[in-house]
Amino acid sequence: MIALLLVLIPLIGGGLTLFLPRPALARPVALTIALISLIAVLLGLCQFTQAAHWSYDEEWIQPIGARFSLKGDVLAKWMSLLSSIGAVLSILGGWNTDRKLPARFYGLLLWMQAGMSIVFLASDAFLFYFGWELALIPAYFLSSIWGGEKRIAVTIKFFIYTFVGSVLMLIGLIYLQQLTPDGSFQWQAFRNLELTESKQIWLFWLFFLAFAIKVPLFPFHTWQPDAYEQAPTPVTLLLSGVMVKMGVVAMIRWLLPILGIGAFIWSDVVICLAVVGILYASLIAIRQDDLKRLIAYSSIAHMGLTVAALFSLTGFTNNSNVVLHYHHIGFQGVMLQLFSHGVNIMGMWLLADRIESRFGTRKLSELGGLARTAPTFTIFFVIIALANIALPLTNAFPGEFLQFNAIFHAQSPYRIVFLLLSGMGVILSAIYTLNMIRRIFYGETNAATENGLRLTTAETLALSIVVVLVLVFGIYPQAALNFTNDFSWEYLKSIDITRFLAK
């Protein structure tokens, strides 16, 4: 029931919002719907926790064997929580910005959320694919109608990139479906295929490319800074906070358990790309004058670390509990960081949006001295920016800490090199983040920043939610780790490819 509600609330709510008679109602209605989704998730986490509450299965498109089946495992619940928090933050953050056609804007925003809910919850590959596209189409329209000056060119690039990925994935899905005995798209049916190495080795790329573009992983990332820069901030916030997590979630659910051998064979290549991406994106961020692009590149670097950690967990354990234990440590980090990075990057977008809307510029060189004229805003910014670089006692520290452990235990001859290079990201991120803070907040004010900036109630509320999450999971990460603990252990057993050796 909960699972279905999480899809239906934003879907129907979005439809309602689209056709609201009075534009002024759009924001409150959209916020209400987002809050209802959030309450539904929280109820599902605290009250209705049984599997029955979180699953749904119905005939859907019978001719092709696709079913409308949703199943909320811990990963899905965790991401649904992030996604519903994201929707609330996104609407709150844009509360004071007047937009043309608000009803359409918020309606599409909610549909985006519906699509993401499907992606997180689907246990049918075709439904998953449907959600993947459903989330994308509103994002595409939102960017092309409400975006910045270069929105047309940028959205086309965004579209081409993701379309190429989607087509490849669709081919892969259909291929797998053909192999199942009963022509099913069910996750379990795919999982039972146990394909041979020679097939996995190329099938891997059909899926991986789609997911890597979404994350995005170097060198498939060039759509992202442009898209983040040009999209309206509430959309960027959802894109980077939640939608890019779809790429990692897809790898976790649809790639490693199904094409485990392929993933292991290519893991060195993937980790290498991820690690190069960390350095590459961080170096660009150091030389970036545009605040939004800087945040975009920092996001590429951070997601690169998560992907590197995830692929470090592939391979054989020989059913050794010791190896599993170390993988467990690393995977718990991936789970934690999926959530924490989402929260932090959404906080960064809220802040960046406020600066842009107040001063009409995103250029660091045109800002300065805000620490004196906007002290409260400065405190929010510094806390969230430091969380973004994983300072201890913020939420990203335990996540990154555990992820590095994953890389340390990768079954790769290059693991030490990977660890050292990805570790460089720790230093580089400090450089670009502190430079960003210095250029926005320190030094003397100029004509633009002289009058400071005030936060509205809605903005203060949104930023406070972020800061509370930063501190709660920073000081007591065990709360999150307890939630994901058993799931992580079982999951790692499921992606262990030792079972192929026995055959």
Next chain:
Amino acid sequence: MAMLSFPNIAYLIPLLPLLGFLVNGLLRNQLSHRAIALIGSGVMALAFGISLLVFYHVPAGAPTILTAFDFIRIGELQIPFAFQLDALSSLFLLIITGIGFLIHVYSSAYMHEESASHYGRYFAYLNLFVFSMLLLVMGANYVILFIGWEGVGLCSYLLIGYWFRNPAYSQAANKAFVMNRIGDLAFLIAIFWLIARTGSVSFTDLPMAIGTVGQSAKLSSLDITGITLLLFIGATGKSAQIPLYTWLPDAMAGPTPVSALIHAATMVTAGIYMIARSNLLYTAAPLVLSIIAIIGVATALLAATIALRQNDIKKVLAYSTVSQLGFMFLALGSGAYVAAVFHVMTHAFFKALLFLGSGSVIHAMSGEQDIRKMGGLKKSLPITYWTFLIGCVAIAGIFPFSGFFSKDAILLSAFLKSPIFYVIALFTALLTAFYMFRLFFLTFGGSFRGTEEQHHHLHESPAAMTIPLVVLAILSIVGGWVGIPEVLMHGGDRLVAFLSPVIPVSSGHEISHATEYMLMGLSTGLVLLSILFAWNKYKQYRAEESDNSFARLLENKWYVDELYQAAIVQPLHKLGGWIRSVFEPKVADGAIQGIGRSVRYLSQQFRLIQNGQTGNYALWMVIGIVVILSVQFFLRK
């Protein structure tokens, strides 16, 4: 009231400064100067009181572990948020809270001209700094230690850049944080390594890890060497050793009491603490110990040579800190962990005294920091003069001032390690005495060289500043008496006995009393000569000729900053710029743009349909889905 008795009361030690941080930070616009100073210093006084209590209760045997909650627990990996109370941590608690308290009191007068809001911010940061340092020394495992470790890095960043309107200051703050983070990365990797081999990060599991209690070791000697080396690299960042020392002199940008806090009570002593805490591992890694000794003695010498030619009163003191830290690392590298901790303590007394004294001078000189423009301050600042003199005598190491005993212990350990270390260390000690008394005579001796206006304004500082000076001066005299060497007084070295539960007493080298007397006599005699030489040279000021190239080399700090800039910073900067403006648009993005051009026709069509009519968009969505579904349908066998 189980909460208010030992050991639970120890929770209050870090919590009190945290509370002060929150109250002063959040209410800084509402509170008066008086209330802010009272809260900021009050929590420190209470924390010091409790630290005293803990110090007297701390058991002589096994440490007391206080576990608050699970920080990270995954299967068998347990990283509790726990504190460890034992001889080593309780000693550091006293130093941190005691000297921290004096610095807070001093600050209440020194920073009084700041507006209430900035005054509140200043005290909030100061409390947070102490909180981080307390986490660092109280943490019962490497992860909690690391939290404090990065925490002090953050606080030093905030305080060095306290006057954020000056761009050079915020640059210095960034430099401090980034250099620290380089070391932090090594520290982190050491933790990962430790987890990988032993599955634990708790200090109490270290004996088990190296297998001293009758079972096989979990760590091979390669592991131990690697881990200790990485931890030491971390320490070079935090404790300003070669090659990561250049941030510390720049850190002078912060208010002077902050320098006292960084150099004496917090931050730079962290590296010494961490290595002393890990002494079991280090003793098992002789190669790393030798590296530490070499780096330590080299840093001590390098920094001392630079200090000879600095004219900023705070810069001289900053390089002297780097040099004294080098001494401490030399002791660690010689296996004399207690001597290093001893020197941390005495150095905390006299370096806090010297920095606060220099603050008093700067205060009186209306912000002037150049000692060439001072002179003759003895008359107007009698308390500052006498206490500063005591500080200089203590750092020079004259019997029976505190510095004598700790420096002597270090020189002795260096002698036992290798005569070469001893000779270099002794030479450095002579340089130390020389540059400190150069500083002293130029500042207080001779006649006044500043402007008429400054002369008119000269005044002794208020009591809130001079009382801490007097207390620290007393400590600088008597502070060394807890570690009187056996040769001078039987049972005089109480520090070794006190720390023995944490740092086992080594039974190694014994040297004859005659040799020990000779070493002591030699160093004292030479130091006195060195002071005389300084007196002779600087009792009357004359401009120093800096035309010889060696003097210029020293004045420019051996051009190390320039070297780093040219060899590391600039290339990275250029690489980043090249990637951003050449590789990214031309290569990474160029590929996809090529595809984009080839479907330009398609994009024209897209442009046509973006006409703002939502009906059309909905239509396109439906078409898209239908197309996908039909493709799917026909592909089906």
